[in-house]
Amino acid sequence: GLRPEAKSEVPDVELVRALWANHKPLLRPFMSVEGGVMAAIALIDANQVDIVKAVDTIRQVKHRLQTDHQEISFKISGEAAMDATFMEAIVQDIIWIAPIQIGLIILLLMICLRSIMTTLVLLIVMGCAITITMGAAGWVGLQLNGVTSATPMILLGLAVATCIHLVIAWQQEMRARGDSVSALANSIQINAFPVFLTILSTVISFLCLNFSASPPFQQLGNLVAFGLVTTGVLAFTLLPALTSFLTAGAIPRSSFLETVFFKCGHYVVHHRAAFVLVLIFASCVAGWGLTKLTFDDRFSHYFSERFEFRRDTDFMEKHLTGLSVLTFPLSIKQATGRPRAPTVQQVVGFADWLAQQSKVTRVDGYSTLARRVLDGATSESALNRVEPTITAVLSNASSAEIRQLAERSKTWLGNHARGLSDGPVGTTLLAAYLSERNLNAMLLGTVAALVLVSLILLFALGNVRLGVISLVPNLVPMLLAYGAWGLTLGEMSFAATVVMALTFGIIVDDTVHFLSKYSRYRMGASVEQSVAQSFRTVGVAITATTVAVASGFLALCFSGFLVNQHLGLLTLLIVCAAWLAVLFLLPPLLSYLDASHTKTDDTSHNNLQV
Template identity: 20%
Template sequence: MTIFMAYQASRVEMSYEAAQLLPKKDSAYVDYQKFREIFGEEGNLIVVGVEDPDFFQLDHFEDWHELVSNLDQIDGVENLLSVSNAYNLRKNKEKRSFEIEEIFPEEINSQQQLDSLASLFHSLPFYRGLLYNEESDFYLLAISVNKDKMKSKQREKMVTSIQKTCEAFSEKTELDLHYSGLPYIRVVNSIKIKKEIYLFSALALLLCIITLFLFFRSFKAVLFPILIVITGVIWAMGTMALFGFKITLLTGMIPSLLIVIGIPNSIYMLNKYHHEFRNHGNNIKALQRVIIKIGNATFLTNLTTASGFATFVITNSEILRQFGVIAALNILTLFVLSLLLIPILFSFAKPPGERHIKHLESKLFQFIVMRLETISQKHRKLVYISTIGVLLLGFYGISQIKSSGYMVDDIPESDIIYKDLKYFEKQVDGLMPLEIIIDTQRPNGVMSLSNFKRIDQLEKRLENYDELSSSMSLLNILKFSKQAFYNGNERYYSLPNNQEKNFILGYATKSNEDEAAGVSALHSFLDSTKQVTRVSIRMHDVGTKRMEELYTEFKQEVDSVFPADKYDVTVTGSSVTFFKGTQYLVKNLFSSLTLAIFLIATFMAVMFYSWRMVLMSLIPNIIPLIFTAAIMGFVDIPIKASTILVFSIAFGISVDNTIHFLAKYRQELTATGWNIQESVKLALRETGVSMIYTFVVLFFGFGVYSVSQFGGTAALGILVSLTLFVAITSNLILLPSLLAGLEKYTTTKSFHEPLLQIFDEEEDIELDELEIEGTNQEDKKL
């Protein structure tokens, strides 16, 4: 099976598409698809910018022109728009049409000629704010890339080629170039994801090796668990290939997650194995008891952990659904592998020696457990008061929490990608696409002067928003055409009146559409029936909270200009789908957390058959969630897709300790004749050590994510580690205190006689002593 899965794993591919956050039936998703059907892709633009006061010096300009020419040769680059290949419109009176001509020819012979051409370029308002910012001597190069290559692994080669070509320019001119655009950001991030998959897997593996050796001081106790989790990782990657899933930012975390989550299975089993072997010295009996006595509890702990991940399936987000399915299935697979292979492998190995089980008598851990025992037995009131204090502080912290998300949320502010994005926001007022689709509801309706005026009115209103760039629409082309109609006079760059409109459109329709596509470009802003047009804007990455406010304001502006009974106007684009998708995701992740709590409570009810005990077990594991949410409120970590994941994952893992503790506690109740105080002590002494061992692995295992270059992944690691720290404290102090202090209300007969049987700790049936009772001697012989 592992060889087969390894073969399948070799076929897993990286995902090269933007994560789909919205379900296909959502209105925002439908609107965006409608836009793409009419006007095509709006997110396949890589931008390069430079600040150069001497840009129009002949040697500098020639270097820039050479850069543009070299970039044009790269496979996958479709179009380039820059100062050096900008064009102008000329009126041809004889043909009564506009003709396109490049402003800057291939060869410029003198600085004087370049100055004259630069003066002509600056007289064209069409390019201001689009290709240059005169105030800061900033110039922009827009690279349109092939959408099919952007969805394949060839995109990395393409973007790397663009970077190398630009770096050669920088070395030659000693000018710093800035890069951005959604395609560029996605490709650079995917390269980082691949590196982090290997880094986190290696770090998690190294951490587990060190931890296992420090705890058990045995080569076998390190080798066998590591072999099991590596097998589990291979199966997980094979499962991804069989399901047809690709590696994303989330599914790329699965190998390291499985290593960290899978090791605790081995720790509990090895600890129990060593306990049993120390008691009676029989190797096979010790291995048999590992399965009999903690098999059910271990199954339930893995089931609850898997449930925490499985609840992501209900989010309807494809990226989260894939993550949840693969993680949940393979956590259960790892449990099966551990339950089968730990007893099998150790049955062939030599029994543990004295030094191997010496960890059971560790003075450090004995001291810690005894201190915990003293707290839960003698300082229960202090524990309860402290818990109430934490809860009150927690609720206050939760009231301070904010909800927000950015399109480059996972990128830290120190990263060059983030800095360059903010640089472009400063120079050209942003890069994130925002589109307004205007449907006039009648063929040729866009071309009326009244609608031109309405679009112009809307654009002027949108100019008041600092977060938005200057808009691009059919009007820019008409204004450019009017300027050309009046022989390039700059003061005529304005909206044509009714008479001018007919002349200008007459010239435009007679122009060579294929040649003048970049200028007249009527098809870029009109559908085939001239019923629908678009207003294209670029904006800052303002975050979901501000975007929600802006979206509401945009809708109000649109409705005031275009009456809803006469026009169908839609506000869409990547900016809108991202903020809508993030809102949808956060809402659904809260639902998945609620479902996780419900499912885990149900599983525990099946195991313990006591609603009081279920409630008792949930309290120590919900408090850490409240505590972590409060910390997020106090230190201003917003609720967003990456941070809300913490709660479902951490809850599913932290409740494992509770299950193991209560399972052992119930076994001790029978052995001690229903002495609750003594049972709590004995349960704490045995399971406490295993709980501490697993906590160390999980805490540092999730902690490795804190070194991630992605803010969301780093936050996930830190917050899960923090939650697990509070959870282990709660399970080792609060849970025993509750059991010992509220014994009359919690430990009922139904808890003593559960639906799912956990074998008595002291029960020991020897097969050779069994005897079948019969009515006569023949039956006994039989």
Template identity: 30%
Template sequence: MNTIKKAKDATNAFTRNWANFVIKFKWPVLLATLILAIGLGSQGNMEFDGDYHVFFSKSNPELEAFDALQDKYTKDDNVIIVLSPSNGNIFTKENLTAIEELTAESWNTPYSSRVDAVTNFQHTSAVGDDLYVDDLSYETALKTEAEILKIKEKALKEPLLVNRILNEAGSVTAINITVRLPGVDLNEIPGEVTPFVRNMISDFKEKHPNFEVHTSGLIPMNTAFFESSMNDMGLTMIMLIIVIITTFILTRNIWSTLATLIIVIFSIMSAIGFVGLMGIKLTPPSSVFPTMILTLAVADSIHILVTMLQKMRKDGLNKVDALKEAIRLNFMPVFITSLTTVIGFLTMNFGDVPPFWDLGNITAFGMGMAFLYSTTTLPALMAILPVKSKVRKEEIKAHNNWYTSLGNYVVKQPVRLTIISFLVIGGLTYLATKNTFNDEFINYFDETVAFRTDTDYIRDNLTGIYNIEYSIGSGESSGINNPEYLKNLNAFEDWLNEQPEVIHVNAFSEVARRVNRSMHGDDESFYRIPDNRDEAAQYLLLYELSLPFGLDLNNQINVDKSETRVTVTVDNITSADMIAFSKKGEAWLRNNTPKPMHAIGVSPTLMFSKLGFRQADSMFKGNIIALILISIVLMLALKNFKLGLLSIIPNVTPVLVGFGIWALYKAQINTGMVIVFGMTLGIIVDDTVHFMSKFLRARRELGYDAKQAVVYAFETVGKALVTTTIVLLAGFAVLSTSSFALNSYMARITVIIILAALIIDFILLPSLLILTSKKEAVSAQNIRESQIAFDK
């Protein structure tokens, strides 16, 4: 007890001296923090990076494998323009002419290297020993109806077109624009490619209003990432207005509202400076940092302001004395909650998604600065501003009656409430295990985003948008002309086409069969792999020489013709199924082909599918470390080992409850939700720390028994906890409206967890404090000493 008393006295002395210093030198303190905030803010330089590559660390094995595949062939950043004529028939003279015009215009897209469409599809035919390769439909405006019908017949029989560029009914078609971005400027996509494509489509629709147009591909996806970042930054202003209104309603004091506003602005300015100093490029996950900091920073100010106003209204203290007492009572709890919040956000660095590293680091820095400003700028401002508050004993009594009644309700039945709480928590924890992980990157965006709705349309009416790629080696230069290699490749293609998930397969074996048929007078019996290597090599050379610029086979064959690329388009399947399908393909190659043909599946789709699982695995360690560190911090801060351990229950169970309720709501979690445990662990500690600190103050300073201490905690900190919870709920509710699902889902479950934390801290925590404190006794001497210290 002596050790605890000495530590308590030292803490009280420090906080009193701090309060006296800040209030005495209020103008220098205010000026110094203003210069600090402006100085940091001046270093801010916010750039947005919408490239999907930012979601993967440089050491990510899937990214390394995908980059290696693209180095062998051509990069396939693309824009898919899907056209649906109102008459439901692509093959009319007017419609084909329009498609041909748009195809020609698509070549003008910045950085375009290839344009594939039904009209410029390289159709092969032979006359004698000569091989002819021509656009399937050129100068369409001059074609007769009979010629159009022949074009339709050829197109609908072409495996390389159907379910890829053309649907089976011939009612929907696509133009695929491949671009090779230099990668030297972040503005290449949002500032050059995307505006050109949108203007081109706008002009096309104006000229041909009978066409419905949808776009997808990696370029539109990157654009959607970029625009989601910008939109989510805009949520900050909405949240700022909500904070101002909420703070004013709850504190009923214009000056406290103004002071709170200044604190959050200073905190955000400092975080923006941190972004610039660290050279961080913002992404959809990290761009929400202003809303996060704004929401969390308010909590620090609210606790100090609510206590100050209570002391003025209830106890009749003057402004300065009330401010000093508010700092004394709240300095350590605010420090502890800020520290635990920082620890929680820093655990994001254990994950495998760089944008969440940035979000964690920026928010952690912002929260550190928010603590500094809340304990310096805030009291300095409140000492300067003409804050007045009338003593409202009746109103205070009414408020206290509400919190007192709740406290009395809890202390009368701690055993019953504990049993009920654990039964409810146990049931929801069981439900939490029913959540499944699914990280389809298309679902990163909600239906308000054009990229999402367009991609869904393309999936339903033309082809799948998920794919897996294999680079199949032959083991030797020019080995792709080996008939044995081609037969094995053809067998793999056939096996893939038999799989229920597969929509389309694009493999070089199809080109070899098609050219072989053409070289034999289009005889269907020769639609097979050439019989000997020389023949296959000769046919390939002849075919390549006949292809026009930009439509060569570089996207399918590597430079020395030792490997070919197989692209498998699959239906919308879950992340787990995508990974399983990739492994199934790899296993087939191992079991049915020579070793040089063994390959692993790669693609952005597969990368995103594996990303969430990698994130979950890596975050597990971070969450354990966060839990241990936060528990140690609480043990040291509360100066009570048992209560430090006890605090784990109200800090962990809200997360279990949150995911249990989520199982009833969605039952699916994504990459953004994996970080929720570490992030919310630091946030919900706020309620626990403040309640426990007031409980211990009543026990140690006032000599109350456990039940009286619980009621005291409800009366003194209940309103502040409800106030901060409302602000937190408002902030994350605003963020939950984000069109970016990683952010919105994360925010929605955080709302559930924060609300659960307040309920648990008002029901289960006080019940446990009573049950575990029954045998504790406070000495009469200590009571007297504490009472004397308190009265001072």
């Protein structure tokens, strides 16, 4: 971009303006209407060179030119620059976001466990799980991309959620028994089935990402699922071994949070009507918010403005041209190989129609030369030396707008130039339809996750009534999160379509652990007593897992990559809403729907007292 105040300092500016005035049709792809912005195009063969290295070389040339010609602003955009920026986003997330998440989790563990050595044990187990997962990805030749780069951050939070129930139960048993080995054995015995169930449900949810039409999300689901299985194995092998070795003889101090949650359990049951009414009202408001949701994508906006590529692309789309390109192959020749005159007129008419469409900034290709033939500026034989395609360039167009233009163009061609072209092709159109297809596919994936996990819950709890009750705190969080998004932001990227299937297995974890403890305490105790004891034993663990998982996705909210931002923010909302639903909606529902089913069992009652 030429700075206005620098015009007199650059002697070639007037020459450039003269060229523009005399050759506008030919120079339109490379110069703005005002004449103050020009483009130079570099073609990179991705099969011959490394895209990232090539773009890095171009940027070095740019910086050198910028130093030598400070009166000119040099900017870089295009598909190659976008690919290189994907890698920049990955590196930035790993360097800046991962340490923040690790620091938050260490602080959380220190508060909940009140033990440096126990915190160290958990960090070792989580580090091993992540290392094995990413190492396996490397061995199978999987390359990281903007989506799969989030795997370590997601897995870190899920690993805490898997292991912390075992550790907190061990601490509680240690305070009661004083023997580390028997405390570990009892902790594993109590939590083995709930932990297995939560791992299974979460693995199913992530594997349902294979319904996605986007390969990066499929890879993310498979990687996290593998990492969760690895974490489960380490939780029942390495975790007990390190705990018994590194924390031998140390009796953990009682956490004041257990007392707080015990009292909270009584309070929730006593004020159950108020909690239910508040959540019903919130659900109604969230349902209204769902009607305001729209799903769309603007691919150039996948990166925040802190990336040079985004700033340069915004400048280019404002002053010169866009990144979205639709190509229309033409069938214009008769048997002799020469174009028919009516066909040439149709080409020009179609190009004129395209140029009038919203978001279209430029129409090039065969139509430019065809217009010169009709005007008598060049011979008809020149048409035989040009590839018969029309290219429409769109600026700042969303995926929905691209799909709409493609459909309108097919309608125009069918009405005014039948047989001239079958419609647009190209990667831009493919990406636009990918987001729509991904939405439909992930709705199917969400239904699959919902059905499978719900059936597992019904079977595992062995109680149809509790199984049905458990569905409420599992579905309400998604309603609240998506409703809140609709009321505040409104538009979602296609990344948000995978969150529902992804998070269902995660939010089930809290329900499983709460109901497993509730069922155990319910034998011979009232609903209020059972709820209070469940709050005391798993309230801290549920809160810790919520904060741990939320911290992983909270870190993604600071990513410069929009897909990771939306993935992180929406999952964060759902996980936090799940915590509210399990602790403040599920107990009131139990007190209303399970109060008439009193159970007696002396052995379980003795366990309750312990």
